[in-house]
Amino acid sequence: MTTASIKVSETPLVLYTLRRADDALVLGHRLSEWCGHAPMLEEDMALANMGLDLLGQARELYSYAAKVEGKGNDEDKFAYLRDVRQYRNLLLLEQPNGDFARTMVRQFFYSVFADLYWRAMMKSADPTLAAVAAKSEKESAYHVRHTSEWIVRLGDGTEESHRRAQSAIDELWAFTGEMFAVDDSERGLIDAGIAVDPTGLRAQWLKTITNVVNEATLTLPKNDWMQQGGRIGHHSEHLGHLLSELQSLQRTFPGATW
Amino acid sequence: MVAVLDSDLRQRAWDAAAQVVDPEIPVLTIADLGVLREVAVHDGKVEVAITPTYSGCPAMNMIALEIELALERAGFARPTVRTVLSPAWTTDWMSEDGRAKLRDYGIAPPQASSSRRALFGEQQVACPQCGSTNTEVLSEFGSTSCKALWRCKACREPFDYFKCH
Numbered sequence A: 001m002t003t004a005s006i007k008v009s010e011t012p013l014v015l016y017t018l019r020r021a022d023d024a025l026v027l028g029h030r031l032s033e034w035c036g037h038a039p040m041l042e043e044d045m046a047l048a049n050m051g052l053d054l055l056g057q058a059r060e061l062y063s064y065a066a067k068v069e070g071k072g073n074d075e076d077k078f079a080y081l082r083d084v085r086q087y088r089n090l091l092l093l094e095q096p097n098g099d100f101a102r103t104m105v106r107q108f109f110y111s112v113f114a115d116l117y118w119r120a121m122m123k124s125a126d127p128t129l130a131a132v133a134a135k136s137e138k139e140s141a142y143h144v145r146h147t148s149e150w151i152v153r154l155g156d157g158t159e160e161s162h163r164r165a166q167s168a169i170d171e172l173w174a175f176t177g178e179m180f181a182v183d184d185s186e187r188g189l190i191d192a193g194i195a196v197d198p199t200g201l202r203a204q205w206l207k208t209i210t211n212v213v214n215e216a217t218l219t220l221p222k223n224d225w226m227q228q229g230g231r232i233g234h235h236s237e238h239l240g241h242l243l244s245e246l247q248s249l250q251r252t253f254p255g256a257t258w
Numbered sequence B: 001m002v003a004v005l006d007s008d009l010r011q012r013a014w015d016a017a018a019q020v021v022d023p024e025i026p027v028l029t030i031a032d033l034g035v036l037r038e039v040a041v042h043d044g045k046v047e048v049a050i051t052p053t054y055s056g057c058p059a060m061n062m063i064a065l066e067i068e069l070a071l072e073r074a075g076f077a078r079p080t081v082r083t084v085l086s087p088a089w090t091t092d093w094m095s096e097d098g099r100a101k102l103r104d105y106g107i108a109p110p111q112a113s114s115s116r117r118a119l120f121g122e123q124q125v126a127c128p129q130c131g132s133t134n135t136e137v138l139s140e141f142g143s144t145s146c147k148a149l150w151r152c153k154a155c156r157e158p159f160d161y162f163k164c165h
Helices: A014-032 A039-068 A073-079 A101-120 A127-155 A157-174 A184-191 A196-215 A237-252 B001-020 B057-072 B096-105 B116-120
Strands: B035-044 B043-049 B079-085 B137-138 B147-152 B158-162
Touching: A014 A073, A014 A101, A014 A184, A014 A237, A039 A073, A039 A101, A039 A127, A039 B137, A073 A237, A101 A127, A101 A157, A101 B137, A127 A157, A127 A196, A184 B035, A184 B043, B001 B035, B001 B057, B043 B057, B057 B079
Parallel strands: B043 B079
Antiparallel strands: B035 B043, B137 B147, B147 B158
């Protein structure tokens, strides 16, 4: 027996909230894959803690999306009963963990963005999104500090750690543009003061990234071509594998609860 | 008459709910933490509002369950607990009493202000064992979402620090 996927009425606000919830869930799940495998105990705890922060943000956002949608869905149904094509997360966040440097670079690119984004969202005209932002902003600030320190340590460390960090930057760079993209469904929310225009965050993001990368004796790629598609459900092959693990219990035993 | 009765009940319900402790830090009540926000009584039915601490704090489900049990023990049938997100919880809401209890328990309490400056300038964390400020951070992320792991360079004891949030 299998469980059918749910249908979602993606009004602009539901879609907007689900996109951010999916970002947090998918990246949080990736971090949880490190649990018990990190290079040292402190880092194992750090990765699990950051993953937990993201999972908490995802839960609040899914619950809010469910309330706005008003069709009887809930946080669990959004997480467990949507297929790959229904997920709306950024492509960057579903990329496999790879080595430790790659996980850190992915987290660094995203956390610097998330910190700026949530800080701006604290002024959202939507009180729930503003409240989620007030929490997430502080959590992101810790993530930025932690990952920045690692980028410098890896880049300015040994020849091997430098090589790995540089190759992670080169491989993930093309996924960073999607964080700053806006489509028509979000335009109205931005005009209404509910959403933040991410294009306005890019200069500050690039400045922070550049400073840390320079300090780490690493370099940013010159190419400007950016891969997109996650926001409309066009994912890399990696997300399906992630979801098959994340959803396996609920798909195998429909409706199972603790 | 009904209004007076409800306000008496409200105080009794508040007192019962306020006794619930954080399962991870059992010396702190949810009132000390600032997690207990509101207790309302309508026609004898109690509704409690709590606010989550860290977004992913797994203790929140446990706390909600404990509140329901505490209220039922105090004679309130079918109490409900709801979560309010706004305004967002901050460590600034932790009571002075709560901070003292934390210190006595061996956890350095959060700095007084959760402003961004405090988030990133918390280098003066006093050791809860010997009081020395000659301390250093071992790991930004500790045994629970709300804590970092520190070490005292004076008495050599490691200790938990309740992070600003």
